[in-house]
Amino acid sequence: MTESKTEAILRANKSSGRGSLIGYFPVGYPTLEDSIEAAIAMCQSGIDVLELGIPYSDPVMDGPVIQAATLEALAHGFKLKQTFEAVKAITAAVDTPVLVMTYWNPVMQYGPERFAEDLKAAGGAGLITPDLIPDEANDWLNAAKKFDLDRVFLAAPTSNVARMSSACEKSQGFVYAVSTMGITGARNEVDSLAKEVVSKVRTASPEALTCVGIGISTADQVVEVNRYADGAIVGSAFVKAYAEGGLNSLKSKVSELAAGLSR
Amino acid sequence: MPEANQDISTEINQDLRSTVGPYFGEFGGRFVPESLIAALDQLEETYEAAKADPSFVLELAEWHRTYTGRPSIITEAPKFAALAGDIRVFLKREDLNHTGSHKINNVIGQALLAKRMGKTRIIAETGAGQHGVASATAAALFGLDCVVYMGEVDTERQALNVARMKLLGAEVIPVTTGTRTLKDAINEALRDWVANVDDTHYLLGTVAGPHPFPTMVRDFHSVIGNEARVQMLNEFGFLPDVVAACVGGGSNAIGIFHAFLDDPSVRLLGFEAAGEGVDTLRHAATMNKGRPGVLHGARSYMLQDEDGQTLDSHSISAGLDYPGVGPEHSWLKDLGRAEYRGITDHEAMDALRKLSRSEGIIPAIETAHALAGVLKLGKELAPGSSVLVNLSGRGDKDMETAARYFGLLDAEGSAK
Numbered sequence: 001m002t003e004s005k006t007e008a009i010l011r012a013n014k015s016s017g018r019g020s021l022i023g024y025f026p027v028g029y030p031t032l033e034d035s036i037e038a039a040i041a042m043c044q045s046g047i048d049v050l051e052l053g054i055p056y057s058d059p060v061m062d063g064p065v066i067q068a069a070t071l072e073a074l075a076h077g078f079k080l081k082q083t084f085e086a087v088k089a090i091t092a093a094v095d096t097p098v099l100v101m102t103y104w105n106p107v108m109q110y111g112p113e114r115f116a117e118d119l120k121a122a123g124g125a126g127l128i129t130p131d132l133i134p135d136e137a138n139d140w141l142n143a144a145k146k147f148d149l150d151r152v153f154l155a156a157p158t159s160n161v162a163r164m165s166s167a168c169e170k171s172q173g174f175v176y177a178v179s180t181m182g183i184t185g186a187r188n189e190v191d192s193l194a195k196e197v198v199s200k201v202r203t204a205s206p207e208a209l210t211c212v213g214i215g216i217s218t219a220d221q222v223v224e225v226n227r228y229a230d231g232a233i234v235g236s237a238f239v240k241a242y243a244e245g246g247l248n249s250l251k252s253k254v255s256e257l258a259a260g261l262s263r
Numbered sequence: 264m265p266e267a268n269q270d271i272s273t274e275i276n277q278d279l280r281s282t283v284g285p286y287f288g289e290f291g292g293r294f295v296p297e298s299l300i301a302a303l304d305q306l307e308e309t310y311e312a313a314k315a316d317p318s319f320v321l322e323l324a325e326w327h328r329t330y331t332g333r334p335s336i337i338t339e340a341p342k343f344a345a346l347a348g349d350i351r352v353f354l355k356r357e358d359l360n361h362t363g364s365h366k367i368n369n370v371i372g373q374a375l376l377a378k379r380m381g382k383t384r385i386i387a388e389t390g391a392g393q394h395g396v397a398s399a400t401a402a403a404l405f406g407l408d409c410v411v412y413m414g415e416v417d418t419e420r421q422a423l424n425v426a427r428m429k430l431l432g433a434e435v436i437p438v439t440t441g442t443r444t445l446k447d448a449i450n451e452a453l454r455d456w457v458a459n460v461d462d463t464h465y466l467l468g469t470v471a472g473p474h475p476f477p478t479m480v481r482d483f484h485s486v487i488g489n490e491a492r493v494q495m496l497n498e499f500g501f502l503p504d505v506v507a508a509c510v511g512g513g514s515n516a517i518g519i520f521h522a523f524l525d526d527p528s529v530r531l532l533g534f535e536a537a538g539e540g541v542d543t544l545r546h547a548a549t550m551n552k553g554r555p556g557v558l559h560g561a562r563s564y565m566l567q568d569e570d571g572q573t574l575d576s577h578s579i580s581a582g583l584d585y586p587g588v589g590p591e592h593s594w595l596k597d598l599g600r601a602e603y604r605g606i607t608d609h610e611a612m613d614a615l616r617k618l619s620r621s622e623g624i625i626p627a628i629e630t631a632h633a634l635a636g637v638l639k640l641g642k643e644l645a646p647g648s649s650v651l652v653n654l655s656g657r658g659d660k661d662m663e664t665a666a667r668y669f670g671l672l673d674a675e676g677s678a679k
Contacts, residue, residue, distance in 0.1 A: 156298040
């Protein structure tokens with residue numbers, strides 16, 4: 001199997017001993033133009049993979065910071081099609097892989113195959129699907145394979161061996177290791193469960209790449225996670241930085257967290 | 264397992280009653296974060312084992328006999344029937360259950376399962392407050408901690424039910440996210456559950472949500488139809504021509520429909536909330552105005568915009584004010600086995616008053632939607648037809664809404 005762009009970057013960063021930083025930002029927040037500008041700035045400030053979130057009316061996996069941002073995007077009139085516009089603008093400006101994070105219903109309504117085709121055409125790398133488990137993902141897997149897109153499934157602290165194996169087998173790009181039993185949002189300590197989840201993923205599939213998300217907000221945590229995983233995923237901390245201090249604050253937060261990796 | 268778009272006539276011949284999740288045709292499934300799968304698996308295993316365990320079945324039946332007040336009676340309503348036409352109307356009196364609605368059937372069952380799983384805390388969502396009150400009641404009865412999530416909008420319009428839950432020892436958390444109604448209360452309960460699955464059971468109150476909830480909640484409510492079918496045969500000597508119920512998430516409707524699924528002579532009719540009218544933006548007519556999508560963990564009909572964003576629903580009845588519906592109902596609709604029609608706020612309130620005055624029974628506003636449906640149906644049915652209605656709840660909780668609607672209060676809110 002050929003290596004996807006996301007996989008190539010994660011592997012190269014791992015073997016050089018640097019590790020990777022994956023950064024989340026919601027498209028359309030606070031407006032489409034602002035979100036494109038913010039996403040490009042994040043890529044230029046040191047993230048290795050962009051996770052571009054689609055605002056959704058019922059984000060059950062998200063904590064208050066991301067909920068507030070995505071609801072604001074919807075209130076400002078965000079439309080699903082603008083996702084492709086944003087992906088196109090971002091990939092035209094930077095070479096960073098853009099993974100779209102979305103709840104399943106918007107993709108189901110757009111049509112999984114049509115969604116995959118338009119995402120590929122816009123230069124997108126694939127999807128992270130927080131409420132789509134591999135068991136329910138046949139339509140998406142067929143579409144993703146047809147257009148050679150990454151499909152990132154989640155592995156949780158409570159996932160059994162069979163489910164870990166299924167997540168590894170069905171994922172391309174990486175497996176999203178959920179660090180804790182809970183929703184997105186910064187936490188003082190990255191749960192010790194994270195290490196366990198990564199180790200279970202490695203047992204299920206020694207070659208699988210796995211990145212840790214949920215609760216990561218400091219440079220030290222990014223470094224720590226990269227000691228045992230293939231990347232650290234940061235979301236709420238970036239959105240909070242932008243909400244509180246705009247673009248400059250976001251850029252310095254990204255630089256601060258990325259700087260940890262080059263120490 | 265039936266496939267979508269298959270010939271309906273062949274579908275109908277099969278044994279519909281034996282169908283269980285995760286899928287009802289193309290509907291159902293588990294569209295939830297991976298973190299919840301282990302808890303859903305545990306619940307499914309516990310439920311399957313309990314169902315096959317005679318001691319569990321006996322224990323549940325005993326609680327229903329000595330606490331819920333089962334079996335609930337059937338009351339014939341001849342004066343109300345006369346308002347509908349030349350038909351007979353029979354009411355299955357779930358309003359006489361402890362806590363005043365059908366909700367207790369499911370709550371006792373799930374609380375027993377929570378104990379079997381060793382969980383010490385239950386969480387629940389509630390719209391009108393009926394499921395929250397029933398959950399708080401079961402928590403008090405079985406010594407469990409209880410947190411109820413309720414949209415801030417609903418805590419205001421159902422303040423008395425909030426007080427009832429608190430009196431029973433539950434913590435009520437007003438939900439201030441999203442549209443601040445039932446839909447967001449479910450989102451918040453799911454977020455709580457993800458973080459606390461070790462000691463917490465999510466006591467979901469309707470036949471929606473991820474598998475096994477739609478099947479399990481249906482089974483707990485199927486006692487309604489099982490009793491009613493036997494009562495009709497024993498007390499009246501025939502099966503009804505029509506079985507009618509209101510549909511929000513669909514728990515009381517599936518509860519009474521299920522026993523009759525394989526009786527081809529019995530028409531099944533669900534009445535959903537058309538609010539201010541299905542041609543306005545203010546309704547909760549999921550079946551008539553929605554299309555299949557994923558909401559709260561299952562694929563089913565739902566109200567959504569072209570991007571798949573959930574639309575706000577509206578109904579004068581908080582219990583029907585929900586933009587989704589249980590997957591088994593979506594399946595029954597597509598099979599043509601059950602029909603779903605809309606009833607406006609005004610039609611429901613008119614029926615509420617008519618049943619109160621003709622029979623001395625004040626129904627919940629939710630239930631009044633089914634009664635309004637029967638009033639309209641009277642003109643369509645052959646003379647002498649019989650209709651069995653699930654009288655799913657009593658109207659006490661709705662007195663403030665009803666008093667305002669009918670102008671029974673003065674400007675200060677006191678009775679005129």
